[in-house]
Amino acid sequence: xxxxxxxxxxxxxxxxxxxxxxxxxxxxxxxxxxxxxxxxxxxxxxxxxxxxxxxxxxxxxxxxxxxxxxxxxxxxxxxxxxxxxxxxxxxxxxxxxxxxxxxxxxxxxxxxxxxxxxxxxxxxxxxxxxxxxxxxxxxxxxxxxxxxxxxxxxxxxxxxxxxxxxxxxxxxxxxxxxxxxxxxxxxxxxxxxxxxxxxxxxxxxxxxxxxxxxxxxxxxxxxxxxxxxxxxxxxxxxxxxxxxxxxxxxxxxxxxxxxxxxxxxxxxxxxxxxxxxxxxxxxxxxxxxxxxxxxxxxxxxxxxxxxxxxxxxxxxxxxxxxxxxxx
Numbered sequence: 001x002x003x004x005x006x007x008x009x010x011x012x013x014x015x016x017x018x019x020x021x022x023x024x025x026x027x028x029x030x031x032x033x034x035x036x037x038x039x040x041x042x043x044x045x046x047x048x049x050x051x052x053x054x055x056x057x058x059x060x061x062x063x064x065x066x067x068x069x070x071x072x073x074x075x076x077x078x079x080x081x082x083x084x085x086x087x088x089x090x091x092x093x094x095x096x097x098x099x100x101x102x103x104x105x106x107x108x109x110x111x112x113x114x115x116x117x118x119x120x121x122x123x124x125x126x127x128x129x130x131x132x133x134x135x136x137x138x139x140x141x142x143x144x145x146x147x148x149x150x151x152x153x154x155x156x157x158x159x160x161x162x163x164x165x166x167x168x169x170x171x172x173x174x175x176x177x178x179x180x181x182x183x184x185x186x187x188x189x190x191x192x193x194x195x196x197x198x199x200x201x202x203x204x205x206x207x208x209x210x211x212x213x214x215x216x217x218x219x220x221x222x223x224x225x226x227x228x229x230x231x232x233x234x235x236x237x238x239x240x241x242x243x244x245x246x247x248x249x250x251x252x253x254x255x256x257x258x259x260x261x262x263x264x265x266x267x268x269x270x271x272x273x274x275x276x277x278x279x280x281x282x283x284x285x286x287x288x289x290x291x292x293x294x295x296x297x298x299x300x301x302x303x304x305x306x307x308x309x310x311x312x313x314x315x316x317x318x319x320x321x322x323x324x325x326x327x
Contacts, residue, residue, distance in 0.1 A: 001028070003069060003156050004258060005149065006141045009222045011173040013240045016273070017163055021258070024269040027131035027137040031121050033068055034144040036185070037090065038122045039077040040064055040274060046095030048181050049221065051147040051189040054154045069138060069156050070257045071130045074122045081105070132282035136245055137260075147187060153234045157209060159258060162226050163239045164321055167314040168307055170219055171212070172298035180211040181218060194221050197313060205309050216310055223317055230320075247274055 001042045006018040015031075022029035036048050043050065044061050052061060067074045080100045081088035089096050097117045101110065108116075113327040129138075145152070152158040165173075174180070183198065197220060201213040229235040236257050243250040251270055255262040302310075311327055 001069075001135050001271055002137045002259075003152070003158040004137065004139050004161060005145060005152055005158050006139065006161045006163065007143055007146045007149065008165045008226070009146070009165070009219045010143045010179060011170055011171060011177070012143070012163040012165040013243070014141050014143050014163050015256075017161060017238065018139050020270060020273065021161070021254075021260070022137070022139035022141075022267075024055060024263075024266040025137070026133050028071060028133045028135055029125055030068065030129060030138065030140045030142075031125040032142045033122065033126075033140065033145060034142050034148070035122060036144070038077055038120045039142075039144070040068060040122075041075040041077055041091070045188040047185050047188050049144055049187040049218075051187055053148075054152045056253070057151065065151075065155070069140075069152075071126070071135070071138070074126065074280075076120065076126070078116065078120055079124075080113075080284060082107075112167060141221070147189070147225050149226070149229070149235075153232075160229070161254070161258070162235060162237045163240065164223075164237060164318075166296075166322055166326065167216070167219060167294070167310050168296075168298045168302055168327075169240075171306065171310050172302050174215040175212055180214055180238045183214055183217070186218065188223065190221060191224065193224065205215065205312075208306065208309050212306075216313055220313060220317065237321070 004021060006014050006021065008014050018029065018031075021027075032038065034043070034050060036046065042060060042064055044058055045051075057065075064074070066072075078089040078097060079090050080087065080092045087103075092100070094117070100116065101113045103113075140152075140158075149158075149160050153160060156223075175326055187193070187284075194217065198213070198217055201208070202210070203215065205213065226235075230237060236254065238250065238254055248267065248271065251266070254264045255266070307327070313321075315327070
């Protein structure tokens with residue numbers, strides 16, 4: 001079974017590109033198996049971006065990864081509540097999930113809370129792939145796998161699709177959603193550069209909220225690692241902005257590099273996913289988008305002070321993809 005991993009920073013369309021690769025031909029699709037709150041149970045590192053190298057991976061971790069790529073029986077965490085509030089239970093027990101149905105502390109609907117007793121997005125996609133989808137191709141969509149891609153290329157001959165988004169556009173999206181992570185849960189092996197950049201942010205840009213600083217730090221940590229492989233033939237880099245300008249051509253090129261056939265079915269699927277979905281337009285999980293509304297969404301909404309902050313730390317790293325004229 002051919003394996004493709006779609007990764008990159010959060011809010012860079014990893015879900016969209018993963019689905020566009022997997023769904024037209026009903027291929028197996030795994031959603032965020034390394035997600036700290038919802039992903040596979042039993043892995044060694046309880047952080048958002050674990051770093052599994054090719055040398056010192058435990059037998060337990062190897063066994064879980066083998067089950068994962070082989071679509072074998074696997075357990076997933078079932079956290080409940082909202083991590084952005086004071087009501088959140090990490091990897092909740094069955095009893096806690098039952099109690100959650102009758103709790104008034106969560107604003108989630110009764111139907112949603114009932115579904116959480118047994119399922120989450122990771123469980124649903126995994127077992128749908130295990131029993132109902134084709135096994136010709138396996139697509140793993142997971143931004144949290146960004147620091148561990150060499151393990152999967154070396155052990156499973158996986159191709160890596162890396163999604164990119166303009167640093168300010170990413171920043172604007174993260175701030176808008178309020179998706180901030182705690183620094184001590186970033187990774188089990190953050191580089192020394194991550195610590196030094198964090199210190200510089202806090203010293204030189206103390207006018208920028210610390211949570212917003214961490215969003216940029218997360219972006220830098222992810223791409224500092226992934227861009228090490230920009231000349232590696234197993235890695236394909238794709239910009240969200242290129243897709244917005246030329247959707248069909250961008251996906252045709254991506255399919256070609258992956259050795260996949262772009263056919264009438266794919267084109268029809270692509271069209272359906274790039275048509276504005278007004279019914280669920282406010283759902284974060286909704287991957288259907290109005291492409292025109294997504295072009296430069298940050299213009300006029302992010303202050304010059306914030307743009308200068310983001311550019312100061314990200315320009316050198318990303319200038320090959322986002323040169324001066326795109327700022």
